[in-house]
Amino acid sequence: MAETSELICVACPKGCPLIVKHENKNVIEVIGAGCQRGKDYAICELQDPRRMMASTVKVNGGLHPLVPVYTRQGFPKPLIPQLAQKLREVEVPAPVKINQVVLEDALGTGIDIVASRDMPAAH
Numbered sequence: 001m002a003e004t005s006e007l008i009c010v011a012c013p014k015g016c017p018l019i020v021k022h023e024n025k026n027v028i029e030v031i032g033a034g035c036q037r038g039k040d041y042a043i044c045e046l047q048d049p050r051r052m053m054a055s056t057v058k059v060n061g062g063l064h065p066l067v068p069v070y071t072r073q074g075f076p077k078p079l080i081p082q083l084a085q086k087l088r089e090v091e092v093p094a095p096v097k098i099n100q101v102v103l104e105d106a107l108g109t110g111i112d113i114v115a116s117r118d119m120p121a122a123h
């Protein structure tokens, strides 16, 4: 039986309210989207929701004990708690460079986790 879900498109600052008619995860119709990106967002949100995630990982011998990191692309939403757990186990040696991969192919998703700033070694 067809269901209806309400979403706000976050693909641009306009924030169009979307009404999505779907059966299970098959989208039948998207109402309210101001452009194609909103329709694509609604389909993705129903079938494969993803989020950018920011966190920190430990740095051995760094000026500070942690370096901020982020997912290079949107990460599958259901796996985010598991990713948070995994990042607690990651340790990288100083120095760390901005955009350096600290965890490759996180949880087999093909998505790398990268540093969002430099972390020099302690002197």
Ligand code: SF4
Pocket: 009, 010, 011, 012, 013, 014, 015, 016, 032, 033, 034, 035, 036, 037, 038, 039
């Ligand atoms: S549907 Fe298009 S215009 Fe509306 S918020 Fe999304 S991207 Fe922006």
